[in-house]
Amino acid sequence: MLHFLRVEGLFKAYPGVQAVNDIGFTLDRKEVLALLGENGAGKSTLTKLICGTEKPDKGKIFIDDREVYFDSAFDAMKLGVNMVHQELSMVGDMSVAENIFINRQPVTRSGRIKWKELYDATRKIMGKFNLDIDPGTIVRKLPMGTQQLLEILKAVSAGAKILILDEPTSSLTIDQIDLLFDLVDTLKREGIAIIYITHKLNEVFRLADRVMVIRDGWHIHTAPVADMSVNKIVSLMVGREIKNLYGEARAIRNQNNSDGAYCFEVRGMTAKDLYSDISFGIKKGEILGVAGLIGAGRSEMALGIVGAHKRTSGSFYKDGKPISIKNPRDAIRRKIAYLTEDRKSLGLYLNYSIALNLCCNKLTAFSGPGFVDKRRLAQYASEQVRLFNIRTPSIDQKVNNLSGGNQQKCLIAAWMGVDPDILIVDEPTRGVDVGAKSEIYRIIKDYADADKSVLLISSELPELLGICDRIMVMHNGRVTGFVDKNAWSEEIIMHYATGTAEELEKADA
Amino acid sequence: MKTKNGPDLKMLAKNREVVVILILLAGTCLVSAFTPYFLTSANLLSIFMGVSVEGLIAVGMALVLINGGMDLAVGSTMAFTGVAVGLLLKNGVPVLSAILIAMLLSAGIGLMNGLLIAKLGLNPFIATLGIMSAIRGIMLILSKGMAVLDMPPAFTVIGQGGFGNIQYPIFITISIVIISDIALRNSRFFRQSYYVGSNEKAAKLNGINVVKVKIFNYCICGLCAGIAGIIVTARFGSASVTLGSNTALSVITACIIGGASLNGGQGTILGAFLGALFMQVLSTSLNLLGVNIYWQNLITGIILILAILIDSLNEMRVSKQKML
Numbered sequence: 128m129l130h131f132l133r134v135e136g137l138f139k140a141y142p143g144v145q146a147v148n149d150i151g152f153t154l155d156r157k158e159v160l161a162l163l164g165e166n167g168a169g170k171s172t173l174t175k176l177i178c179g180t181e182k183p184d185k186g187k188i189f190i191d192d193r194e195v196y197f198d199s200a201f202d203a204m205k206l207g208v209n210m211v212h213q214e215l216s217m218v219g220d221m222s223v224a225e226n227i228f229i230n231r232q233p234v235t236r237s238g239r240i241k242w243k244e245l246y247d248a249t250r251k252i253m254g255k256f257n258l259d260i261d262p263g264t265i266v267r268k269l270p271m272g273t274q275q276l277l278e279i280l281k282a283v284s285a286g287a288k289i290l291i292l293d294e295p296t297s298s299l300t301i302d303q304i305d306l307l308f309d310l311v312d313t314l315k316r317e318g319i320a321i322i323y324i325t326h327k328l329n330e331v332f333r334l335a336d337r338v339m340v341i342r343d344g345w346h347i348h349t350a351p352v353a354d355m356s357v358n359k360i361v362s363l364m365v366g367r368e369i370k371n372l373y374g375e376a377r378a379i380r381n382q383n384n385s386d387g388a389y390c391f392e393v394r395g396m397t398a399k400d401l402y403s404d405i406s407f408g409i410k411k412g413e414i415l416g417v418a419g420l421i422g423a424g425r426s427e428m429a430l431g432i433v434g435a436h437k438r439t440s441g442s443f444y445k446d447g448k449p450i451s452i453k454n455p456r457d458a459i460r461r462k463i464a465y466l467t468e469d470r471k472s473l474g475l476y477l478n479y480s481i482a483l484n485l486c487c488n489k490l491t492a493f494s495g496p497g498f499v500d501k502r503r504l505a506q507y508a509s510e511q512v513r514l515f516n517i518r519t520p521s522i523d524q525k526v527n528n529l530s531g532g533n534q535q536k537c538l539i540a541a542w543m544g545v546d547p548d549i550l551i552v553d554e555p556t557r558g559v560d561v562g563a564k565s566e567i568y569r570i571i572k573d574y575a576d577a578d579k580s581v582l583l584i585s586s587e588l589p590e591l592l593g594i595c596d597r598i599m600v601m602h603n604g605r606v607t608g609f610v611d612k613n614a615w616s617e618e619i620i621m622h623y624a625t626g627t628a629e630e631l632e633k634a635d636a
Numbered sequence: 637m638k639t640k641n642g643p644d645l646k647m648l649a650k651n652r653e654v655v656v657i658l659i660l661l662a663g664t665c666l667v668s669a670f671t672p673y674f675l676t677s678a679n680l681l682s683i684f685m686g687v688s689v690e691g692l693i694a695v696g697m698a699l700v701l702i703n704g705g706m707d708l709a710v711g712s713t714m715a716f717t718g719v720a721v722g723l724l725l726k727n728g729v730p731v732l733s734a735i736l737i738a739m740l741l742s743a744g745i746g747l748m749n750g751l752l753i754a755k756l757g758l759n760p761f762i763a764t765l766g767i768m769s770a771i772r773g774i775m776l777i778l779s780k781g782m783a784v785l786d787m788p789p790a791f792t793v794i795g796q797g798g799f800g801n802i803q804y805p806i807f808i809t810i811s812i813v814i815i816s817d818i819a820l821r822n823s824r825f826f827r828q829s830y831y832v833g834s835n836e837k838a839a840k841l842n843g844i845n846v847v848k849v850k851i852f853n854y855c856i857c858g859l860c861a862g863i864a865g866i867i868v869t870a871r872f873g874s875a876s877v878t879l880g881s882n883t884a885l886s887v888i889t890a891c892i893i894g895g896a897s898l899n900g901g902q903g904t905i906l907g908a909f910l911g912a913l914f915m916q917v918l919s920t921s922l923n924l925l926g927v928n929i930y931w932q933n934l935i936t937g938i939i940l941i942l943a944i945l946i947d948s949l950n951e952m953r954v955s956k957q958k959m960l
């Protein structure tokens with residue numbers, strides 16, 4: 128049978144890793160193939176080989192039964208292969224229009240850009256996604272989710288025949304995800320072949336026709352989605368079964384603690400334009416979830432707590448005593464740690480080794496009389512790599528070369544190292560595979576069980592409902608409500624998160 | 637998502653070209669209040685004559701800065717090209733051929749910078765620093781350390797002649813500035829420089845040939861410096877071997893005043909030219925006001941630091957925006 132895209136025996140090695148190992152598959156028009164696998168399995172690498180940004184060591188790619196070679200992404204685009212990369216590839220200093228039409232702005236015969244046409248076309252494309260942004264807006268100023276949407280629009284509008292989406296929903300809101308799903312459906316109907324990479328398995332069953340699982344660079348299994356179940360996919364990916372993603376319920380231990388004193392309290396914290404009048408307390412051994420839509424000001428609040436920017440007011444109490452947190456250094460000294468959601472630009476030293484990243488918060492612990500003790504540092508780093516199951520050929524690997532999920536684990540491992548009393552984690556499982564997810568949940572719960580407190584910011588409600596003891600909901604920079612474990616439901620939380628809870632209460636009364 | 641359309645005044649204040657023009661106008665008024673000689677046609681012409689050299693190099697430097705690099709070799713390239721054209725003429729090469737060959741040589745120096753930086757991945761600062769002294773060395777060897785004198789009139793007319801009062805170099809530079817500014821604003825090919833400078837990795841992922849774009853820009857930069865060298869040589873009728881020892885710094889300063897950033901992705905050619913004009917007006921004014929030459933160096937240094945400070949403050953604001 129003639130397939131639209133056929134890949135045969137692809138190989139790709141990086142120093143110390145065989146990222147893609149003899150992988151072959153086919154893809155037809157009007158088909159969505161879900162590409163699944165653990166962090167570091169080689170999903171992104173495989174698709175980069177197909178879209179021309181990386182060159183295979185060996186192997187053949189056929190489009191419409193003609194063998195093709197790509198020297199660059201440009202070659203692939205000419206043949207209609209477009210990819211939305213996992214790491215956003217927006218050009219921050221340029222306008223929305225010039226990003227969507229990067230290097231293919233409409234031009235006159237003499238090569239002059241037709242600005243009006245460019246802006247009109249951009250508006251039209253954004254209209255599909257109900258985005259009302261001035262095409263001249265500088266992309267850097269837009270939130271992550273919007274940038275991700277633009278990235279998708281860019282690939283779609285380039286007239287793709289084969290579209291590769293690498294974790295496209297990682298920073299989208301629920302509404303935006305729905306729009307994306309509709310778009311994928313439409314594109315599929317129009318005859319486009321789609322490869323869809325994700326760690327969110329519900330998306331697979333919503334969108335995909337076939338599922339392909341890879342592990343450690345090897346092809347494991349390909350089958351129609353109808354023959355698959357979540358459990359089956361998970362065990363193919365991880366090589367073992369994961370019974371309960373969120374682990375054992377931990378309701379009981381906090382019962383006796385429920386009217387205990389707060390070990391950390393924030394009162395009336397305000398920063399202009401970011402959030403206002405944030406007050407809450409957290410108990411020892413408690414996991415307090417923070418729910419809210421993207422843009423609710425959750426990360427900003429967390430950054431405010433650790434003193435990353437100026438606040439207009441707010442006081443903090445630890446174990447009942449007032450403390451001052453003027454900058455992140457103060458926060459670390461008071462054993463309050465914040466794990467950023469933006470691991471690329473705020474969390475990790477991408478060009479440094481894993482070992483250095485793991486130790487960056489506690490270099491003093493390894494310095495003898497003034498010098499860093501390399502051997503102890505390496506020992507500690509190896510220990511952490513093992514403990515957090517970070518997949519890497521060596522602790523000297525640059526963090527930049529790790530797969531997305533493993534970078535996330537590095538970040539967590541680095542901050543756990545400072546042994547904080549209050550741990551604030553911001554979207555800790557974004558882009559993380561199921562296996563690693565359950566490990567991260569275990570780590571967080573173990574931490575709380577050791578009488579520490581965790582503030583967990585997450586956009587995934589099931590995750591919050593799965594491991595938190597209490598959930599605080601934010602909307603528009605304000606705390607709109609707290610929900611206890613015995614009283615919560617997705618519905619109540621969504622009402623608080625959209626600011627419609629008062630109406631709900633009124634309706635109840 | 638709605639973006640607000642701020643009041644126009646605010647928009648204008650954000651536009652670096654407008655700011656520089658306003659400062660220039662204000663400066664002109666201020667200086668004219670102290671000396672009647674500033675607003676004379678002779679003085680204005682001499683200002684534009686001066687800027688016809690550095691303003692021209694600023695065109696090339698702006699391109700290189702925008703695509704995320706820098707070129708410290710422009711001064712040497714300028715001096716080298718001047719000496720080259722002088723020696724060619726001395727050896728009986730016809731004027732037009734001599735000029736073309738010299739221009740090719742200067743573009744070749746740019747090509748070398750580009751290859752070292754884009755192909756071999758050397759740091760632009762280091763690579764062009766090396767080329768800077770190598771080129772000056774070659775020039776000194778060729779000229780045996782002596783200025784090349786006595787150019788034929790058919791050549792010097794380029795630097796000395798003109799339409800009416802206005803000399804050719806002013807026309808040459810202004811037309812190059814206008815053409816390249818329009819090209820950089822409107823042509824798809826030139827705009828690739830912004831993508832490369834702002835986010836090289838993204839540019840590559842989106843199919844832009846980053847190596848080609850960079851090499852092209854360094855070539856243009858070398859060429860601009862070369863043309864400037866030819867103009868200076870024609871204007872003075874001799875090629876000096878000490879020419880351009882401070883050029884790189886003052887041109888980079890001009891570009892940054894005009895809105896370019898050492899981090900790439902920002903700036904315009906018009907802005908860079910206005911920045912050069914600002915530097916020229918400043919030094920002329922200081923001369924007219926009788927400020928001691930030692931003080932002038934100090935002031936230029938302070939301006940450079942201020943310009944870079946503004947650049948890094950901007951950068952901080954940007955990264956803060958990202959953070960919040």
Ligand SMILES: Nc1ncnc2c1ncn2[C@@H]1O[C@H](COP(=O)(O)OP(=O)(O)OP(=O)(O)O)[C@@H](O)[C@H]1O
Nearest residue numbers: 141146166167168169170171172528529530531532
């Ligand atoms: N440029 C590189 N240099 C060295 N190793 C690399 C490079 N890029 C990827 N790797 C390695 O190749 C392997 C596969 O990585 P890849 O990014 O394809 O994983 P992935 O399946 O996309 O994972 P994730 O779900 O976390 O995104 C990993 O072990 C990674 O460390």
Ligand SMILES: [Mg+2]
Nearest residue numbers: 170171213531
């Ligand atoms: Mg990936």
